[in-house]
Amino acid sequence: MLDRVSTPATVIDRPVSRQTAARTAAARTAAIRAPAMRAAGKAAAGARKPSRALPLRRFWSTLLILAVWQAASSAGLVSPQTLASPLRIAQTAFDLIRSGVLPQNLLVSLGRAGSGLAIxxxxxxxxxxxxxxxxxxxxxxxxPMQMLRTLPALALVPLFILWFGIGETPKIALVALGAMIPVYLNLSKGIRAIDPKLLEMGRTLGLSRMAVIRHIVLPGALPDLLTGLRFSVGISWLMLVVAEQVNASTGIGHMMMDAQDFLRTDIILVGLLVYALLGLLSDLAVRMLERHLLRWRPVAGGAR
Amino acid sequence: MSGGVLVEGLGRAFGGNRVLDGLDLQIRPGEFVALLGRSGSGKTTLLRTLAGLDPVEEGAVSVPDQVAVVFQESRLLPWKRVRDNVMLGLDGADAGARAEAALGEVGLAHRVDAWPLTLSGGEAQRVGIARALVRAPHLLMLDEPFASLDALTRLRMHALVERLWRKHGCAVLLVTHDVDEALTLGDRAVVLDRGRIRTVLPLEMERPRRHDADFARGRQVLLEALDVGEAV
Known part of the structure; x- marks a missing residue:
């Protein structure tokens, strides 16, 4: 295809000196090659696409591990007090959902993480x-924010219990503190990186300070804010786990600590599974939010 | 002054470097002035001062109330659709309709809902012009607006700007370093050198301008004023 396109270019350039013609042809080939390469890249991306739909192959190893695990448990090689079998965990999860124990604790945990994150x-x-x-x-x-950043937020647990007691406050405060740092760091970086030319343009249009913040600063820093938010969501689960395991009478963490007293590894593993799912789903939610809010960005890195 | 510009003894220094040095300039209401000058001659500083982006440190400047600027880079907000970019800072229930009308005037009625990053360079610049015109300015300033466009697009933009200027009748200050652009569009070409006006060339040729003997003479004068007379 390249040859066919560059041939007429050479024909047209024939009256010109050979050197110029060669240069022109080379330039055109380069110009033609760029979209061709882009097309090739697109084709490669297209070829890769089925793998993104997760072929069964990707599950083989996981299934194998589960099968070995189940076999070892069934054969009595692993005691249920060390590690419950996959089938046992599934049964327990089903029971916990049916009895309402899991939904209730989940709701409490979600409330803590949600309000902490909102703050x-x-x-x-x-x-x-x-x-x-x-x-x-x-x-x-x-x-002060940079100092706070270097402080492991989890180390504040004893202090927070002294200050706020053992109710909901210390748990929400811990989530809020931990999750605030990435929001602050990324957004303030994003605001400082706003193109001053756009701010200047806002001045020539006579925008008020509030309008500049609303139309230029915040949307311009939104990509950074969303990056921060993704970190924050991850951190808020981490904070929640610790807060609920240190002292709580409700919540997923409490459910797991309770199970520890009765050597119920099946319940502990259900709790772990729930935490994993929460992390996965919340990350997915932020990514979907990102895709919607940043839809003005050209796709596939084709920015000018 | 209502519709015109009056600059008297304008001076500006950055460190020890005098960028503008006792500059006097008058632009009548509705007049099209093309401002030429080499890099560092003070063109941009003058425009920024008239736009209110730089302070007046020496001398006096009077500009109309309604001033609009079109920059070299379109400076559109990538996160707002074309219509919302044009509407930015307008109020009133008819702001959207006015924005769409302005986009129609620059031939972009079909792109009102596009995202700026999907526009070509010429389209983005036309949105910038629509955003300026929708404010019904008495003074329109264009800061090398076509410098990064290809030659054919630039010619089309010249015709567009000329048509819009005639229709709206605002004063225009076009900063450029393209001598042909100045000769094609200006009522007057002003050459700036080291912060002062070096040459003023009234351009009284008939519009639309043709590349005739007058044009060639004007070209010679301006190129000499820019110290590139022998090169052509």
Whole structure:
């Protein structure tokens, strides 16, 4: 295909000196090759597509592990007090759902993670705006936030229990604190990276400061905010696990700690499974949000 | 002044470098002035001062209330659709309709719902022009708006700008370093050199401009004012 396209170019250029003709032809070939390569890339992506639909091959190893695990349990090689069998776990999960124990605890856990995350997002955005929009704000807010960042939030558990007791407050506070940091860090970075030319354009259009924030600053920093949010969601589950295992009378973590007392590894594994699913689903949700909110971005990295 | 521009003794220095040095310039209402000059001659600083982006440190500047700028890069917000970009900062229930009308004027009625990153360079620049015109400016400033466009697109843009200028009757200040562009569009060509006006060339040829003897003479004058007279 390349040859066929570049031949007429050579014919046209024949009256010109040979050197120029060669150069022109080379330039055209290069120009033609670029879209051709893009097309090739697209074809390759197309070929890769079926693998993204997860072929059965990808599950073989997992299924094998499960089968060995089940066989070992059935043969009595692994005691249920060390590790419950996959079938036992499935049965327990079903029972826990039917009895309402799992849904109830799940709801409590979701409430804690959700409210903690909501506080984290609100406070994180507010602080990032203060730090990102003014020099004074940056000096006042950024230094303490950078210090807080280096502090492992989980180490605050004893202090939070002393301050807030053992109710819901310390758990939500722990989630909020841990999840706020990535929101703040990414958004304030995003705000500082806004193209000053766009801010200038806003001034020539006579936009008010609020309008500049609403139309230029926040949407411009949204990709960074969403990156931060993905980290935050992950961290909020981590915080929740710890908070619920240290002291709680409800929640998935409590359910697992309770099971520990009765050597119920099946319940513990159901809890782990729930946490894994929560992490997976929340990450998926943020990614879908990302795809919707950032739909203005050209697909497949074809940006100008 | 209502519709025109008056600049008197405008000066501006960055460090020890005087970018504008006692500059005087008048633009009558509805007049099309093409501002030429080599890089660093102060063109952009003058435009930024008139746009209110740079402060007036020396001298006096008077511009109309309604000023609009079209930049070299279109400076569209990539996260807003074309219509919303044009509407930015407008209020009133008819803002959307006005934006669409302005986009129709620049020949982009079919692209109102497009995302800016899917536009070609010429289309993006036309959106920038629509965004300026929808504000019904008395002074329209164009900062090398066609510099990054290909030659054919540029010619089409010249015709478009000329048509819109005649229709809206606003004063235009076009910053460019393309001598032919200045000769094609301007009522007057002004050459800036080291922060002062070096040459003013009234252009009284009939519109649309043809590449005749007058054009060639104007070209010679401007190129000499830009110190590239011998090169042509």
């Amino acid at each position: 984290a997002i609100a406070v994180g955005i507010a602080l990032a705006l203060i730090a990102g929009l003014s020099r004074i704000g940056e000096d006042v807010v950024d230094a």
